[in-house]
Amino acid sequence: MSGLRPAGPEDAILGVAPRSVVEPASVDEAVEAMQACARDRLRVAFAGGGTLLGLGAAPTGLDVLLRTRRLDRVVDHAPSDQIVVAEAGLTLDALQRALAQHGQRLALDPPFGARATVGGIVAANAFGPRRTRFGTARDLIIGVTLVRADGVRATGGGRVVKNVAGFDLPRLLVGSLGTLGLIVTVTFRLHPLPEAAATLVLSRPAASKVRALVRSLRDAQVEPTSTLLLAEGGALRLGVRFEGFGPGVRQQGERLAALASAAGLACEWLDEAGAASFWARHDAVRTGGPVRVRLAAPPSALEPVLRDAVAPLGEALSGGGAVLDPLVGCGFASGAPADAAAAVARLLSARQALVALGGSLVLEAAPPEVRARVDAWGPPPPALDLMRRLKARLDPEGRLAPGRFVGGI
Amino acid sequence: MPEPHADATTQELARRMAAVVGEANCVSDPGGLSVYECDGLSHGRVRPRLVVLPASTEEVVEVVRLARAAGVPIVPRGSGTGLSGGARPTPGCVVVALSRMKRVLEVNLEDGWVRVEPGVINLDVTRAVAGRGWYYAPDPSSQSICSIGGNVAENSGGAHCLKYGFTVNHVLAARVVLDGGEVVDLGGAAPDTPGYDLLAALVGSEGLLGVVTEVTLRLLRRPEATRTVLATFPSSDEAGAAVSGIIAAGILPAAIEMMDTLAIQAAKAATGLAWPDQGSLLLMDVDGPLAEVEHTARRAIEIARQAGATQVSVPRDEAERQLMWKGRKSAFAAVGRISPNYMVEDGVIPRSEIARVLREIGRMAAEAGLRVANVFHAGDGNLHPLVLYDARNPGEEERASRLGGDILRLCVKLGGSITGEHGVGAEKAAYMAEMFTPDDLETMALVRCAFDPETRFNPDKVFPTPRLCGEQPGPYRPHPAEAAGLAERW
Numbered sequence: 001m002s003g004l005r006p007a008g009p010e011d012a013i014l015g016v017a018p019r020s021v022v023e024p025a026s027v028d029e030a031v032e033a034m035q036a037c038a039r040d041r042l043r044v045a046f047a048g049g050g051t052l053l054g055l056g057a058a059p060t061g062l063d064v065l066l067r068t069r070r071l072d073r074v075v076d077h078a079p080s081d082q083i084v085v086a087e088a089g090l091t092l093d094a095l096q097r098a099l100a101q102h103g104q105r106l107a108l109d110p111p112f113g114a115r116a117t118v119g120g121i122v123a124a125n126a127f128g129p130r131r132t133r134f135g136t137a138r139d140l141i142i143g144v145t146l147v148r149a150d151g152v153r154a155t156g157g158g159r160v161v162k163n164v165a166g167f168d169l170p171r172l173l174v175g176s177l178g179t180l181g182l183i184v185t186v187t188f189r190l191h192p193l194p195e196a197a198a199t200l201v202l203s204r205p206a207a208s209k210v211r212a213l214v215r216s217l218r219d220a221q222v223e224p225t226s227t228l229l230l231a232e233g234g235a236l237r238l239g240v241r242f243e244g245f246g247p248g249v250r251q252q253g254e255r256l257a258a259l260a261s262a263a264g265l266a267c268e269w270l271d272e273a274g275a276a277s278f279w280a281r282h283d284a285v286r287t288g289g290p291v292r293v294r295l296a297a298p299p300s301a302l303e304p305v306l307r308d309a310v311a312p313l314g315e316a317l318s319g320g321g322a323v324l325d326p327l328v329g330c331g332f333a334s335g336a337p338a339d340a341a342a343a344v345a346r347l348l349s350a351r352q353a354l355v356a357l358g359g360s361l362v363l364e365a366a367p368p369e370v371r372a373r374v375d376a377w378g379p380p381p382p383a384l385d386l387m388r389r390l391k392a393r394l395d396p397e398g399r400l401a402p403g404r405f406v407g408g409i
Numbered sequence: 410m411p412e413p414h415a416d417a418t419t420q421e422l423a424r425r426m427a428a429v430v431g432e433a434n435c436v437s438d439p440g441g442l443s444v445y446e447c448d449g450l451s452h453g454r455v456r457p458r459l460v461v462l463p464a465s466t467e468e469v470v471e472v473v474r475l476a477r478a479a480g481v482p483i484v485p486r487g488s489g490t491g492l493s494g495g496a497r498p499t500p501g502c503v504v505v506a507l508s509r510m511k512r513v514l515e516v517n518l519e520d521g522w523v524r525v526e527p528g529v530i531n532l533d534v535t536r537a538v539a540g541r542g543w544y545y546a547p548d549p550s551s552q553s554i555c556s557i558g559g560n561v562a563e564n565s566g567g568a569h570c571l572k573y574g575f576t577v578n579h580v581l582a583a584r585v586v587l588d589g590g591e592v593v594d595l596g597g598a599a600p601d602t603p604g605y606d607l608l609a610a611l612v613g614s615e616g617l618l619g620v621v622t623e624v625t626l627r628l629l630r631r632p633e634a635t636r637t638v639l640a641t642f643p644s645s646d647e648a649g650a651a652v653s654g655i656i657a658a659g660i661l662p663a664a665i666e667m668m669d670t671l672a673i674q675a676a677k678a679a680t681g682l683a684w685p686d687q688g689s690l691l692l693m694d695v696d697g698p699l700a701e702v703e704h705t706a707r708r709a710i711e712i713a714r715q716a717g718a719t720q721v722s723v724p725r726d727e728a729e730r731q732l733m734w735k736g737r738k739s740a741f742a743a744v745g746r747i748s749p750n751y752m753v754e755d756g757v758i759p760r761s762e763i764a765r766v767l768r769e770i771g772r773m774a775a776e777a778g779l780r781v782a783n784v785f786h787a788g789d790g791n792l793h794p795l796v797l798y799d800a801r802n803p804g805e806e807e808r809a810s811r812l813g814g815d816i817l818r819l820c821v822k823l824g825g826s827i828t829g830e831h832g833v834g835a836e837k838a839a840y841m842a843e844m845f846t847p848d849d850l851e852t853m854a855l856v857r858c859a860f861d862p863e864t865r866f867n868p869d870k871v872f873p874t875p876r877l878c879g880e881q882p883g884p885y886r887p888h889p890a891e892a893a894g895l896a897e898r899w
Contacts, residue, residue, distance in 0.1 A: 080653055080761035081790075103659065125601070138609060139578055146852075154852035155845070160757045162575070162789040163826035164564045164613050165833055165844055166871065167853040171577065171609030180605075192659030215519070219542075221633035223697050245659075245708075248701025255698075296601045300519040329520075330600045359599035381604040382594045386587070390605060390859040394852075406604045 088119025487559025493834025527558025
């Protein structure tokens with residue numbers, strides 16, 4: 001295989017070091033590299049910006065790390081069709097800069113945009129606070145080119161938003177963590193950059209009142225692009241962002257302010273700098289420490305989630321906090337464990353509570369002593385057998401990111 | 410009862426199926442079977458071996474087991490409104506019709522979802538929650554008769570998917586019966602179930618992966634306001650420019666529909682609407698919070714005028730709005746008034762190519778000596794050319810079919826798709842190879858084989874060449890003794 005170099009300690013995934021690293025500079029080189037791995041039956045994992053290599057379990061073994069960072073081109077941006085084709089290693093920030101020149105954006109905003117790559121975002125199903133309105137990569141991806149374990153290049157989806165020809169390979173790859181194939185290019189639908197935006201923050205709602213507040217928000221028929229409950233040091237703040245045209249943003253902001261007033265809550269309409277700092281705080285809180293977890297539960301379970309997951313995790317993890325989207329039912333918690341055993345106990349009980357509610361707790365990062373006692377994914381999903389069958393069809397030798405995914409896939 | 414001369418396998422299978430679903434729900438007589446010979450695409454009829462109408466997941470499991478034991482293919486079917494032959498029977502198959510499974514099982518407005526059986530009609534989902542201000546967003550034109558199970562199979566869209574997305578964006582969970590009789594739950598009421606997004610593979614799989622027996626659908630709050638704008642233009646060039654201008658202005662309408670002269674004439678004949686006879690027409694909805702909607706509707710009207718709109722009108726009331734939409738939604742059927750026969754095509758092009766493609770379609774139609782009416786979802790470039798022909802004229806149907814195929818090839822050439830919402834089914838399987846490479850198709854087939862290794866479900870659809878899954882026994886061939894009725898395979 002050309003371009004192979006010996007691996008260093010920085011190439012390890014969760015402590016498992018590959019022997020070699022390859023950094024293809026083109027899709028053709030990536031195909032060659034994958035063919036070489038297939039020929040030599042090498043176990044291979046993929047890395048983009050490396051911001052979520054802690055998601056999932058450690059690989060059971062690794063021969064090659066394929067880094068996508070040299071696959072960093074915007075292949076095609078068609079502003080009038082609102083689509084972009086990008087190579088997997090392009091960073092989110094670089095993509096957004098290119099799109100902004102045409103007044104457009106990809107409506108995905110996970111943290112670490114300077115390093116996070118589009119391929120990594122898709123593979124790890126990374127998302128940010130705009131999920132409230134725009135969903136995840138699943139809702140924005142319209143095409144993908146992948147290289148299979150056997151080195152075969154295949155494309156699914158297309159370049160148009162509306163398309164039902166064939167099976168949905170693009171969405172199937174979202175969140176697959178490099179276990180089904182190497183993503184080499186991704187095609188996304190785009191949205192216009194908003195003309196106006198407003199962020200309002202409601203301070204210190206009681207946990208017991210938040211659910212009613214969220215319900216009244218929904219009944220007010222507003223369309224926020226983000227709703228975010230920020231839990232830090234035992235106190236809650238609810239941030240709501242509206243984006244669109246001036247009159248609509250203003251009216252929706254006023255409506256929210258009226259709701260807050262009716263609920264007896266202080267409501268602050270943030271200026272541009274204040275809004276930027278609030279949303280930056282979101283990123284900091286969800287990534288604030290060596291332990292980072294994803295939380296999910298039905299939206300109506302907000303109170304038990306706050307009581308049985310967010311509060312106990314907050315006690316065991318310092319320096320971080322939690323963020324929750326109360327309309328979607330997803331969130332993150334983070335922090336530094338003062339005592340590993342206590343953190344483990346709280347993580348396990350929080351997971352138990354979330355699973356009982358129909359949700360989940362998944363590790364995004366954790367030190368080895370925590371990982372040793374907290375499974376990365378939690379109880380296997382009911383469709384695990386089918387997932388194994390899918391993996392066996394696409395990667396029959398189990399060479400792609402072995403052991404990283406649910407149920408040891 | 411099966412025909413007296415039906416082969417022994419069929420008779421025995423019918424007896425066993427009837428024991429599961431009840432005599433009345435196992436159709437084996439020629440008259441009863443003939444109802445199921447096709448779906449919304451009425452040519453290429455195939456009579457199934459049997460039709461069974463199970464009433465529960467448990468019955469579906471038993472039906473699948475019996476079919477598997479008999480080595481018989483299964484074709485799942487919803488309301489049979491599909492336009493690509495997706496529910497057309499495969500020779501010798503059992504059609505599993507889900508129309509008896511039509512209960513709304515659970516409504517949870519706190520979490521914004523409804524759990525239904527697959528036979529529930531699309532519009533009935535909205536009806537179940539409309540009184541409380543909620544609705545189900547995907548709105549295929551057939552929504553008053555098509556079923557949720559069929560929508561899941563086809564990943565149905567509709568006029569309003571421009572803003573709200575397709576069925577795949579609105580399915581939270583599904584229960585599916587696989588070939589082995591296993592019942593698998595995919596997705597859930599909480600987001601981000603760990604594991605592969607198999608739900609994404611299932612939605613739009615056209616009945617090739619299993620039989621869906623329950624679906625949890627996301628519901629939305631009704632938007633506060635909707636503004637409808639109807640604009641007419643001298644030609645499709647100006648109308649296409651208006652669509653591009655509206656999108657470029659950062660407006661995301663709920664829907665933008667376009668009709669050309671022939672389609673307008675047909676809709677007028679059917680509804681009596683006072684639309685102009687010439688040119689092209691745009692029908693647009695913007696919805697959302699009131700101030701946002703008023704602002705965007707105003708901007709869109711300005712842009713339409715700048716693009717050369719000859720007339721812009723806004724409905725006086727909801728009744729008039731409904732009539733305008735009726736004109737659009739009834740356009741397919743209305744074309745029947747201006748032509749003895751027509752074929753509905755469904756292709757997608759990049760939105761920016763609309764005007765050019767319409768001119769090209771006009772040129773191709775003239776060359777073929779046929780007329781084409783265009784009704785389509787302009788916002789997402791989803792064309793529905795209606796190729797008009799008269800089957801009584803020798804050779805005209807073939808010419809129409811060829812023209813339809815040429816239009817699809819044009820879509821692919823421009824970077825579009827051979828289907829935006831009607832599915833590949835039986836009708837377009839041959840075109841898949843024009844859009845995808847053999848490697849692309851093989852990769853999709855691997856996904857299929859993970860679900861259905863014996864390709865039991867809807868075996869002749871979607872893929873251009875029949876294929877088997879590796880490492881699996883070949884297709885079932887009856888033993889001579891069995892074929893002669895001397896033995897059974899149970």
